[in-house]
Amino acid sequence: MEKNQFSETFLIKLTVWFSNTNLSLFNTFILFIFATGLLAQNPIKTNISEKFDEKAVLQEFRKREGSELKYPKAYESFLSYKKQEFEGKKNGTWQKKSISGPPTLASGECGNIDFETGDLSDWTGSSGNNPGCCGTPGFVSNGVNAGVNDGNARHTIVSGVGLDPCGGFPVVAPPMPGYVQGTYSCRLGNAVAGNQAERLETVFTPSPTNNVFTYQYAVVLENPPHDPDDQPFFRVEILDGNGNPIPCTTITYIAGGDFTFENSTCVGVQYKPWATVSVDLVAHIGNPVTIRFTSADCTAGGHYGYGYVNTECSALVVTQQDSLCVGSSVTLSAPLEDNNTYSWTGPGGPYNGRVINVTQAGTYDVTMLSSTGCVKLISYVVVEYPTAFVNAIPDQTICNGETVALSGSVGGAATSGTWTGGTGVFTPNNTTLNCTYAPSAAEITAGTLTLTLTTNDPAGPCPAVSEQTIITIEPVATVTAGSDQTICNGNTVILGGSFGGSASNGSWSGGTGTFTPNNLSPGAVYTPAAAEVLAGTAALTFTTDDPAGACSSVNDQMIITINQLPTANAGSGQYVCTGATISLAGSVGGTATSGAWSGGGGSYSPNNTALNAIYTPSAAEYASDSIILTLTTNDPAGPCTPSLSNVKFHFYPLPVVDFSVDDPSGCPEHCVNFTDLTIIAGNDSITGWSWDFGEGNSYSSIKNPGNCFSDPGFYDIKLIATSNNGCTSTLIKPQMIEVFQVPVAEFSPDPANATVIDPSITMKNQSSSDVNYWHWDFGDGDTLAPSTASPLHLFPSEISASYLVTLIVHNANGCYDTIPHTVFIGPEFTFFIPNAFTPNGDGINDKFYGSGVGITEYDLWIFDRWGNTIFHGDDLDDQWNGKANSGDAVAQIDVYVWKVELTDVFKKVHTYLGTVTIAK
Numbered sequence: 001m002e003k004n005q006f007s008e009t010f011l012i013k014l015t016v017w018f019s020n021t022n023l024s025l026f027n028t029f030i031l032f033i034f035a036t037g038l039l040a041q042n043p044i045k046t047n048i049s050e051k052f053d054e055k056a057v058l059q060e061f062r063k064r065e066g067s068e069l070k071y072p073k074a075y076e077s078f079l080s081y082k083k084q085e086f087e088g089k090k091n092g093t094w095q096k097k098s099i100s101g102p103p104t105l106a107s108g109e110c111g112n113i114d115f116e117t118g119d120l121s122d123w124t125g126s127s128g129n130n131p132g133c134c135g136t137p138g139f140v141s142n143g144v145n146a147g148v149n150d151g152n153a154r155h156t157i158v159s160g161v162g163l164d165p166c167g168g169f170p171v172v173a174p175p176m177p178g179y180v181q182g183t184y185s186c187r188l189g190n191a192v193a194g195n196q197a198e199r200l201e202t203v204f205t206p207s208p209t210n211n212v213f214t215y216q217y218a219v220v221l222e223n224p225p226h227d228p229d230d231q232p233f234f235r236v237e238i239l240d241g242n243g244n245p246i247p248c249t250t251i252t253y254i255a256g257g258d259f260t261f262e263n264s265t266c267v268g269v270q271y272k273p274w275a276t277v278s279v280d281l282v283a284h285i286g287n288p289v290t291i292r293f294t295s296a297d298c299t300a301g302g303h304y305g306y307g308y309v310n311t312e313c314s315a316l317v318v319t320q321q322d323s324l325c326v327g328s329s330v331t332l333s334a335p336l337e338d339n340n341t342y343s344w345t346g347p348g349g350p351y352n353g354r355v356i357n358v359t360q361a362g363t364y365d366v367t368m369l370s371s372t373g374c375v376k377l378i379s380y381v382v383v384e385y386p387t388a389f390v391n392a393i394p395d396q397t398i399c400n401g402e403t404v405a406l407s408g409s410v411g412g413a414a415t416s417g418t419w420t421g422g423t424g425v426f427t428p429n430n431t432t433l434n435c436t437y438a439p440s441a442a443e444i445t446a447g448t449l450t451l452t453l454t455t456n457d458p459a460g461p462c463p464a465v466s467e468q469t470i471i472t473i474e475p476v477a478t479v480t481a482g483s484d485q486t487i488c489n490g491n492t493v494i495l496g497g498s499f500g501g502s503a504s505n506g507s508w509s510g511g512t513g514t515f516t517p518n519n520l521s522p523g524a525v526y527t528p529a530a531a532e533v534l535a536g537t538a539a540l541t542f543t544t545d546d547p548a549g550a551c552s553s554v555n556d557q558m559i560i561t562i563n564q565l566p567t568a569n570a571g572s573g574q575y576v577c578t579g580a581t582i583s584l585a586g587s588v589g590g591t592a593t594s595g596a597w598s599g600g601g602g603s604y605s606p607n608n609t610a611l612n613a614i615y616t617p618s619a620a621e622y623a624s625d626s627i628i629l630t631l632t633t634n635d636p637a638g639p640c641t642p643s644l645s646n647v648k649f650h651f652y653p654l655p656v657v658d659f660s661v662d663d664p665s666g667c668p669e670h671c672v673n674f675t676d677l678t679i680i681a682g683n684d685s686i687t688g689w690s691w692d693f694g695e696g697n698s699y700s701s702i703k704n705p706g707n708c709f710s711d712p713g714f715y716d717i718k719l720i721a722t723s724n725n726g727c728t729s730t731l732i733k734p735q736m737i738e739v740f741q742v743p744v745a746e747f748s749p750d751p752a753n754a755t756v757i758d759p760s761i762t763m764k765n766q767s768s769s770d771v772n773y774w775h776w777d778f779g780d781g782d783t784l785a786p787s788t789a790s791p792l793h794l795f796p797s798e799i800s801a802s803y804l805v806t807l808i809v810h811n812a813n814g815c816y817d818t819i820p821h822t823v824f825i826g827p828e829f830t831f832f833i834p835n836a837f838t839p840n841g842d843g844i845n846d847k848f849y850g851s852g853v854g855i856t857e858y859d860l861w862i863f864d865r866w867g868n869t870i871f872h873g874d875d876l877d878d879q880w881n882g883k884a885n886s887g888d889a890v891a892q893i894d895v896y897v898w899k900v901e902l903t904d905v906f907k908k909v910h911t912y913l914g915t916v917t918i919a920k
Helices: 003-019 023-036 054-065 072-091 442-445 530-535 619-623
Strands: 123-127 155-159 183-186 196-204 210-222 233-239 251-254 271-279 288-294 303-314 318-327 330-333 340-344 357-359 362-368 375-385 389-391 396-399 409-410 416-421 426-429 436-439 448-455 468-473 477-480 484-486 500-502 506-508 514-516 526-528 536-546 555-561 567-569 574-577 586-588 595-600 603-605 614-616 626-633 644-652 659-661 671-676 686-692 706-709 713-723 728-739 746-750 753-755 760-765 771-777 792-794 803-811 814-825 829-830 852-853 855-863 869-873 895-904 909-918
Touching: 054 072, 183 196, 183 288, 210 233, 210 251, 210 288, 233 303, 330 375, 330 448, 389 448, 389 468, 442 448, 442 468, 477 536, 477 555, 530 536, 530 555, 567 626, 659 713, 671 686, 671 713, 671 728, 746 803, 746 814
Parallel strands: 318 375, 396 468, 484 555, 567 644, 574 644, 753 814
Antiparallel strands: 123 196, 155 183, 183 303, 196 288, 210 271, 210 303, 233 251, 233 288, 288 303, 330 357, 340 362, 362 375, 389 409, 416 448, 426 436, 448 468, 477 500, 506 536, 514 526, 536 555, 567 586, 595 626, 603 614, 626 644, 659 671, 671 706, 686 713, 713 728, 746 760, 760 792, 771 803, 803 814, 829 852, 855 869, 855 895, 895 909
């Protein structure tokens, strides 16, 4: 083996061993290796300042490891190491080490794997739903210590001394062995249902100094009655560089699953407090490893699940281990290499030589020094196993039919045992030390059996041991007290007890009455006591004598039921309304358990054997004013005779309902008055009225009410009349009220808007087909009636205006409707001007001017052929008489240019150019 290769392998094993024992010892030992040059290559000498700079060392440690407060032992070792380096370089004895810098004992090369930067740096997050997590990358977070009931707090850094509201454990993980408690942990998920799922991952490459990944977790899950695939869960996965799960590293907590949960104070919630797991990643040194945590709600979205995590990484310890039994020895052999010297320390030491023989448990360290000066150290842990011991139960005697309660024990190196030797049945099995044994039929016949308890072969060198126990089986006694009996009050009972098996006699007990001739006679006659007669029962027990041996006496009980004389009560008489049913209220007592009604000509529901039956009298019974019914008890088993009871019922007369209305039909809203015409026989009177007018929401309780009907249609009128005895009758008169349909008035102006040039509009009738009368009011003072459905109307053309046109229609029933619509007669713009005129004074076409409609401003200019203005008018009424500049003579016959500028009623400006000819 090359020197460097041996040094690296040795350091890995050494580091692994110390990480499972004592971190402080590990730090000291590593520094010892550095200081003594056990991993030396070539000594160097370096110029260095005369003063050791502890402040610079602290800054370097913080840069490498984080906080000296979190890792005080690591900092102590690092400071010692730097001092030795300083002194070695100063005096020229310092040797360059095969590793760079001090060992990483905490987070070190693992970055922010422990969340101690107070954030999620060096981690990646994603989210999604269950099932299907987690396709959406990124963290869903509302900052540090976001509430567990915050739906957006799915990747949450937590700190402080808070407790989980359902689990009651700290939200920040407790300290792990060898580490100072951190300030932060991470909560994954929340207490908000909605089938959320979240994931947290980090990737790091294990090295000889960080090949153990240690994590802490706590889980809170609601536990609904779902299938396992639909439950909330929390999962830990560690994947290799190819994305495959590393064997034995995946942990999944499913609500209601096989893991041990604790019940929360939150209803329906389970939790697991903080637990610690360490994973060996030595086989993955130099290859990236993915650490993944996942939490999820149930797939239906109604129940939540979340968890807390905290992580560290450190070096793995591999310990050489042997074992020995008490009183024996074990041989320890160090690796064989040429020219090595071996020095051992440990219990009973020191020792020399490659192979030693030890008789005590403990830790044995061997230092191997090669001829080249390299030193190796290997630790061997020898575990002393105690010898196994076994203790079966003492010999026992049981009765036939009993089982044997086995209570064996094992100890020392033994952790379990097995019962053998019997042909019966072990429950739950023969590997349970405290089980029960049911002997077989052959063993019962033989009366004896032997069982042996043997320890299982334990791990280690110690052998198994065994011990026997003998079981003796004795026969049992038998007894019978005879069948239970029922008697009537005043009778006696002839007893019929018997016994067998190992019993030779028996005696009666339990009764307070009298046994004749005595209680030792199996067939005695028993007379119940007065208290037993009053209680209705007596319990007698026939007990065998107590036979010698393991079998106990046995007994059997006989119950004597003492029937009292049966009683019947038909209930109180009642007055009921004619036509009503009667609710019977019979009862039976004593020894009677049921009864039957008789005496009526009507019918019983469900039948006449129901004590609380409903009785419907016949028509003849209603007419006879009263009936008498009889309740008779059933004939109970035994000598007791039945009993009977009578009850009488009377009938009240019913109201005879009638009513009238003053006006049965009309147009909406149709208001009417009703008159009650109800009568009742005898001296009874009508005291209550309940009217239903058929509208679904209109009622009255007065005798002669009125009501208004708004909607067209037919209405059934119902009256319920109530007598002074509470008897009611109902009368419904179908379609007593008719409310006529209302016609629908409607029309559409065509056109909807006209102008002053043509102010005529046709009113197109769109009324319902039942209309036979039209009355038009055009809003301009004109009206039209009665038979024109779609009139054409000419509105005033003088001015632009709006008119409200109203239509009133009637149908054959005289019902009417009205509808108004507004029409608009709007303004219009036109302009006309001639191209010639004859200003000769004959009164025909003597002047030139423009004309039009809808002109608000107007200017007219006339120009001669040289462009000179010879006329201007600024009003539409201004006209040119053919004279230039208002001269005396008409201008010569010629063609003149004109220009018009005007503004219309819509405020739009128009400019026109043209020519006009003066003719004779």
